[in-house]
Amino acid sequence: MGIDQVLVMGIVLVLVLAIFVALFDMILPLIIKGQFDDVCRNYLLLSESQNGLDNEDIVQLKLALEDLGIEALTFSYHEKHEVTRGGIHAFEVQGVYRYFKMQSIFKREAVELPFVFKRDFIARKIVQ
Numbered sequence: 001m002g003i004d005q006v007l008v009m010g011i012v013l014v015l016v017l018a019i020f021v022a023l024f025d026m027i028l029p030l031i032i033k034g035q036f037d038d039v040c041r042n043y044l045l046l047s048e049s050q051n052g053l054d055n056e057d058i059v060q061l062k063l064a065l066e067d068l069g070i071e072a073l074t075f076s077y078h079e080k081h082e083v084t085r086g087g088i089h090a091f092e093v094q095g096v097y098r099y100f101k102m103q104s105i106f107k108r109e110a111v112e113l114p115f116v117f118k119r120d121f122i123a124r125k126i127v128q
Contacts, residue, residue: 025102029113032068032097039064040093040117047091048121052080061093070095070115083123092118 043061047053053061062073076092083089095115100108 022102028099029097032070033115035068036065036070036095036097036115037117039068040091041119043093044091044117044119044121047077047083047089048124050080051083051085051123052078052089054080065093065095068097069099070097072096085123088120088122090118090120092116 039061043053043057046057058075058077061075065073073093073095076090078089078091093116097113097115099111099113101111103109
């Protein structure tokens with residue numbers, strides 16, 4: 001193997017690695033957004049089945065989203081037993097995901113990506 005082949009192989013290896021890192025940077029926010037939506041959807045279903053959420057549920061939701069790396073969380077929800085059965089009610093969670101995106105091979109920049117989960121639900125729990 002000559003020096004020219006080793007040099008070409010090294011350059012190709014660096015380019016393939018740069019492409020792999022760039023693809024990973026593009027896919028990572030999509031994965032986090034999917035997890036954010038899954039967590040919020042679980043609490044939406046809980047709110048639907050219990051006619052609202054109590055403070056303990058909101059604290060657990062906040063901890064679950066902070067574990068994903070989402071910051072600056074704001075919630076819009078109805079408290080437990082404040083929701084009337086059969087009524088349409090809103091559930092909204094907003095947050096910011098901060099990460100470093102590859103700008104060039106050796107340079108990364110900080111990016112803030114806002115996440116919003118906003119759904120309406122119908123309260124279904126039968127209260128006796």
